[in-house]
Amino acid sequence: GPINFSFCEQERDADEEERRDDPYETDTEVQKRVIPIVSGLLFSLLGK
Incomplete structure (x- = not known):
């Protein structure tokens, strides 16, 4: 659902920060x- 989607978005942002x-x-x-x-x-x- 929408809640799970926003959680995944936060996870991806955290991964990008770590990277x-x-x-x-x-x-x-x-x-x-x-x-x-x-x-x-x-x-x-x-x-040469």
């Missing part, structure tokens, strides 16, 4: 920034 504090999530965000830089450096080194 934001998750160090693995932070690592993923860092990797998204670092990998293009690293691969760019490797590409320029291999290209």
Whole structure:
């Protein structure tokens, strides 16, 4: 019913809050920034 639905919504919000504090999530965000830089450096080194 409606009560169960709103409870599920709260649960999902709580999960998203936890995920934001998750160090693995932070690592993923860092990797998204670092990998293009690293691969760019490797590409320029291999290209020479």
